[in-house]
Amino acid sequence: MTSKEITEETNNQGRIRQENRKRIMSAAEKVFSQNGFRGSTTASIAEEAGLPKANIHYYFGTKEELYRAVVDEIVDLWLSSFREIHEGDDPATTLADYIRAKMELSKSRPEASRVFANELIRGAPRIQSYLAGDLKKWVEQKSAILDKWIEQGKMAPVDTTRLIFHIWAMTQTWADFEVQWASVLGREDNRLEEQDFEQATNSIITTVLRNCGLLPLPERRTGV
Amino acid sequence: MTSKEITEETNNQGRIRQENRKRIMSAAEKVFSQNGFRGSTTASIAEEAGLPKANIHYYFGTKEELYRAVVDEIVDLWLSSFREIHEGDDPATTLADYIRAKMELSKSRPEASRVFANELIRGAPRIQSYLAGDLKKWVEQKSAILDKWIEQGKMAPVDTTRLIFHIWAMTQTWADFEVQWASVLGREDNRLEEQDFEQATNSIITTVLRNCGLLPLPERRTGV
DNA sequence: CCAAAACTTGACCATACGGTCAGTTATTCA
DNA sequence: TGAATAACTGACCGTATGGTCAAGTTTTGG
Numbered sequence: 001m002t003s004k005e006i007t008e009e010t011n012n013q014g015r016i017r018q019e020n021r022k023r024i025m026s027a028a029e030k031v032f033s034q035n036g037f038r039g040s041t042t043a044s045i046a047e048e049a050g051l052p053k054a055n056i057h058y059y060f061g062t063k064e065e066l067y068r069a070v071v072d073e074i075v076d077l078w079l080s081s082f083r084e085i086h087e088g089d090d091p092a093t094t095l096a097d098y099i100r101a102k103m104e105l106s107k108s109r110p111e112a113s114r115v116f117a118n119e120l121i122r123g124a125p126r127i128q129s130y131l132a133g134d135l136k137k138w139v140e141q142k143s144a145i146l147d148k149w150i151e152q153g154k155m156a157p158v159d160t161t162r163l164i165f166h167i168w169a170m171t172q173t174w175a176d177f178e179v180q181w182a183s184v185l186g187r188e189d190n191r192l193e194e195q196d197f198e199q200a201t202n203s204i205i206t207t208v209l210r211n212c213g214l215l216p217l218p219e220r221r222t223g224v
Numbered sequence: 225m226t227s228k229e230i231t232e233e234t235n236n237q238g239r240i241r242q243e244n245r246k247r248i249m250s251a252a253e254k255v256f257s258q259n260g261f262r263g264s265t266t267a268s269i270a271e272e273a274g275l276p277k278a279n280i281h282y283y284f285g286t287k288e289e290l291y292r293a294v295v296d297e298i299v300d301l302w303l304s305s306f307r308e309i310h311e312g313d314d315p316a317t318t319l320a321d322y323i324r325a326k327m328e329l330s331k332s333r334p335e336a337s338r339v340f341a342n343e344l345i346r347g348a349p350r351i352q353s354y355l356a357g358d359l360k361k362w363v364e365q366k367s368a369i370l371d372k373w374i375e376q377g378k379m380a381p382v383d384t385t386r387l388i389f390h391i392w393a394m395t396q397t398w399a400d401f402e403v404q405w406a407s408v409l410g411r412e413d414n415r416l417e418e419q420d421f422e423q424a425t426n427s428i429i430t431t432v433l434r435n436c437g438l439l440p441l442p443e444r445r446t447g448v
Numbered sequence: 449c450c451a452a453a454a455c456t457t458g459a460c461c462a463t464a465c466g467g468t469c470a471g472t473t474a475t476t477c478a
Numbered sequence: 479t480g481a482a483t484a485a486c487t488g489a490c491c492g493t494a495t496g497g498t499c500a501a502g503t504t505t506t507g508g
Contacts, residue, residue, distance in 0.1 A: 016475080016485070034346050039262030042466060054487050057467065114345050120401045121338045121345075122258055123414070131407035139408050153444040162427035165405055166394045173393035177344045181389055183355035184363050190347070203386035207435045213444060217437045220377040240455070240505080266496060276457050281497060283455095 021059050021069075024049050028070050033114035036122070037067050068126065071119060074112045075130050081105055082138055085145050091155045092214040096205045099167060103201045106175035113175035139164055156213030163208070170204045245283050245293075248273050252294050257338035260346070261291050292350065295343060298336045299354050305329055306362055309369050315379045316438040320429045323391060327425045330399035337399035363388055380437030387432070394428045 027049035031040045042063050046053040060066035081101055085094055106113055119127055139161065146160035174181065174197065182190040209215040251273035255264045266287050270277040284290035305325055309318055330337060343351055363385065370384035398405065398421065406414040433439040 014484090020485085036260045036263050036342075038264075039260050041464080043464085052487050053466090054468085054489095055485085058486070061467090063466065117341070117345055117401070118260075120404050121341055124403045124407070128407065128414075131404055132410070135404075136408045136410065151445060153446055156442045156444050158430070158442075159423070159427045161409075162424060165397070165408075165424075166428065166431065169393045169397035169401075170390045173389070173397075177341070177393075179348045180344050180355055180359075183348070183352065184360045184389075185385075186356070186360065190352075199383070200386060200389075203383045204390065206382075207390065207431060210435050211431045213441045217441060218380045220380050220437060221375060238454090244455090265494080267494085277496090278457050278459095278498085279455085282457090285497090287496065 017059070020051075020055070024051070024056055024059055024066065025070055025073065028066050029074075029111050029115055032067060032070060033111040033118065036118045037063075042066075070115060071126055074116055075127060077105075077109065077112060078116070079134060079138075082142075085142055087145055087148055091146075091149050091212065092209055095167075095208055095212065095214070099171060099205050099208065100201060102167065102171035103174065103197060103204070106171055107197045110175040110178060113172055117172070117176045156211075158212055163211070167204070167208060170207070174200050241283070244275070244279070248275070248280055248283055248290070249294055249297065252290050253298075253335050253339055256291060256294060257335040257342065260342045261287075266290075294339060295350055298340055299351060301329075301333065301336060302340070303358060303362075306366075309366055311369055311372055315370075315373050315436065316433055319391075319432055319436070319438070323395060323429050323432065324425060326391065326395035327398065327421060327428070330395055331421045334399040334402060337396055341396070341400040380435075382436055387435070391428070391432060394431070398424050 024045070028040075028045045031045045031048055034040075035044075040063075042056050043053050045066070046056050049056070056066065060069065083094075083098060083101060085098075116127075119125075124131060143160040143164060146155075146158075146163065149155050150157050150160070174192065178192050179190045181196070182192045185192075185196065187193060187196070206215060210217065248269070252264075252269045255269045255272055258264075259268075264287075266280050267277050269290070270280050273280070280290065284293065307318075307322060307325060309322075340351075343349075348355055367384040367388060370379075370382075370387065373379050374381050374384070398416065402416050403414045405420070406416045409416075409420065411417060411420070430439060434441065
């Protein structure tokens with residue numbers, strides 16, 4: 001929610017409006033995630049929301065406006081999920097926690113992740129300023145702290161910017177491309193299970209911590 | 225190209241047909257990658273190809289048919305890029321080579337990668353059989369060989385299936401979400417540069433090899 | 449050189465789509 | 479309770495879209 005009409009956000013004021021906007025945005029997130037902006041129809045969003053089409057336009061004017069509201073909410077969610085990292089923190093714990101938090105998002109909000117992915121694939125016409133602004137700053141800040149940790153000998157030297165990028169790639173793939181991994185793993189209905197997310201989380205944490213010299217290398221088996 | 229009408233594939237037979245199909249499919253790949261199936265119009269594909277719209281329908285009947293032709297070609301490309309791995313091969317070299325090959329594809333055919341990504345995000349209605357068939361088999365074969373290497377003490381024990389998934393995630397992110405990384409890196413026109421791909425490739429190789437115990441852990445700096 | 453086959457395309461059609469609006473019903477609050 | 483405000487929605491509109499077609503032009507192969 002970008003700061004707009006916050007006036008009536010509490011205490012029954014515009015209660016119906018709030019509820020219906022939420023309902024419509026939830027339906028829209030689902031439909032947009034499956035068909036992208038151009039491929040989604042206001043009629044199908046209305047159907048998903050269980051409301052007549054004109055109602056959607058009553059609350060959101062145009063399809064573009066509705067889409068922006070959905071994307072803005074997702075961007076806010078993304079940004080708020082970025083924990084603060086401080087110079088004094090423990091690298092291994094911090095990295096593992098961050099990976100867990102991102103995986104939790106992939107599991108709980110896969111549609112949001114896919115709307116975002118759709119937007120990126122299309123060249124991100126609507127979130128350019130977010131990418132080159134808030135997100136860029138966040139990456140620079142975080143990688144600066146990681147670099148400090150390296151200087152202080154708290155972790156091994158790595159390319160910290162790419163480290164962050166690749167953490168995102170590995171965590172988001174489990175939301176965006178769920179069907180691919182579920183199919184390859186032979187899961188029913190092409191949906192991943194609780195346990196798949198846990199196993200993936202562990203695998204990513206291990207990979208990242210080993211890369212940063214924060215986990216001892218496992219012994220190789222002695223040849224059979 | 226799925227084996228269809230191979231008869232007229234050489235020697236000027238159907239030369240015009242071949243050339244125009246190629247031209248249209250190339251334009252279609254570009255348009256589909258940006259708008260997905262439902263969001264792409266035959267008119268915009270025609271414009272991109274520099275041909276009248278009716279011409280597209282002359283060669284490909286329906287939009288659906290054209291889309292399938294494009295997706296089939298991409299699936300073939302993907303499958304053919306999977307190098308054979310043999311039990312006797314050297315793990316470090318093999319893994320590094322595979323990562324380089326995948327990154328080469330991300331750099332040279334980003335649109336193809338995005339069409340594929342679009343299809344996955346939508347739940348892969350058209351490539352389900354490929355995912356659960358050829359691709360599943362490929363992953364099982366490859367991870368079996370990696371497991372053998374682990375048994376033989378040639379590399380450290382890791383979750384080989386997730387290893388493969390995460391290599392894909394890290395390599396494809398540079399094609400699918402190029403605009404995100406280019407924006408965060410502050411690149412002009414939001415396009416990645418040659419050097420970005422090299423750096424990313426090195427980072428992924430290092431990450432994977434360290435994870436498998438195939439690269440010595442770098443020394444930590446002694447505290448400042 | 450010629451006729452058959454392949455290719456080309458402007459004009460057209462039915463449908464789907466985003467969006468509007470006027471008339472109605474439900475809610476709020478003094 | 480009543481009047482003002484907010485919410486609701488069926489019917490409608492202009493445009494965009496996928497697809498067709500018939501009339502033409504070009505290419506092919508004997």
